[in-house]
Amino acid sequence: MLKLVQGILEFRKLHLSDYRNRFSHLAMGQKPDSLFITCSDSRVVPNLFTSTHPGHLFVLRNAGNIIPPYHVLCSERASIEFAVSQLPIENIIVCGHSNCGAMQAIMGGTEALPESLQFWLSFGQNPKECPSIESLAKENILKQIEHLKTFPLIKEKYDQGLLKLWGWYFDVGTGDTFAYEEELKSFILIDAVEGEYILARLKNLREKHENLNSHKSP
Numbered sequence: 001m002l003k004l005v006q007g008i009l010e011f012r013k014l015h016l017s018d019y020r021n022r023f024s025h026l027a028m029g030q031k032p033d034s035l036f037i038t039c040s041d042s043r044v045v046p047n048l049f050t051s052t053h054p055g056h057l058f059v060l061r062n063a064g065n066i067i068p069p070y071h072v073l074c075s076e077r078a079s080i081e082f083a084v085s086q087l088p089i090e091n092i093i094v095c096g097h098s099n100c101g102a103m104q105a106i107m108g109g110t111e112a113l114p115e116s117l118q119f120w121l122s123f124g125q126n127p128k129e130c131p132s133i134e135s136l137a138k139e140n141i142l143k144q145i146e147h148l149k150t151f152p153l154i155k156e157k158y159d160q161g162l163l164k165l166w167g168w169y170f171d172v173g174t175g176d177t178f179a180y181e182e183e184l185k186s187f188i189l190i191d192a193v194e195g196e197y198i199l200a201r202l203k204n205l206r207e208k209h210e211n212l213n214s215h216k217s218p
């Protein structure tokens with residue numbers, strides 16, 4: 001907590017002036033194009049490793065970056081439905097990470113854990129097919145993406161090609177981020193080459209939205 005208070009003082013002294021314009025603009029509302037779902041783990045800091053700023057990401061965090069299927073009424077469902085219906089979200093990223101405590105708990109068996117955690121982690125990936133924590137974390141990301149597709153509004157936009165679903169994996173030990181590539185069935189390091197490949201698809205997505213909007217306007 002000490003770090004937080006010192007951090008506020010430091011932010012006011014060194015950085016607030018750089019953000020004044022951005023904050024006064026953001027006070028009118030937010031228009032993030034990405035919903036970022038990740039683990040609550042303190043070592044995973046999305047705005048840091050994606051170099052993003054206030055207004056860029058709508059963030060949802062919980063133990064194990066888990067999204068129960070649509071029929072489960074929970075705060076995750078409310079946040080996601082708000083984001084997809086009320087914000088201009090074009091991308092949903094489910095970002096798992098290395099050495100995830102939730103994945104370790106699933107791997108080790110959840111019987112001795114509090115009831116709430118047993119319930120929560122039951123929506124995570126089944127560890128039977130996964131030889132390591134890393135493979136479990138990666139398979140869990142893909143499972144949560146499948147759960148996202150059970151949301152009617154997400155499925156509709158996804159099927160129309162208006163919403164992209166991305167699986168990312170953050171390696172805490174190196175600071176590297178990996179993206180799941182469906183054709184390769186593998187997580188690929190987001191370096192300059194992979195970054196360009198992703199950007200090309202985002203450009204297509206943006207053009208699709210712009211075409212749609214131009215048809216909507218009179």
Ligand SMILES: [Zn+2]
Nearest residue numbers: 039041100101
């Ligand atoms: Zn975690």
